[in-house]
Amino acid sequence: MIKITCDVCDKVRPQSDRRIGEDSWVLGYDIEVENANALQRSLRFLSRWDDARVLELGAIHLCSEKCKDRYIKEARAVA
């Protein structure tokens, strides 16, 4: 079994036997896109948790809207 933790606060996601999550966890992607003159960071969030996609490239795992907001803020600070 893979252990998923929140990328902001390290909270462990409880195991669920349903692939599509109905809880507060947010699945997103943090991808760097190269265009003509710069490396741009792109954040995308899925509307629902999907266990089948948690290990995809650039996937980020957040336990709540609060951690999602914090993640966005920190990503902006870095970019």
Ligand SMILES: [Zn+2]
């Ligand atoms: Zn969290």
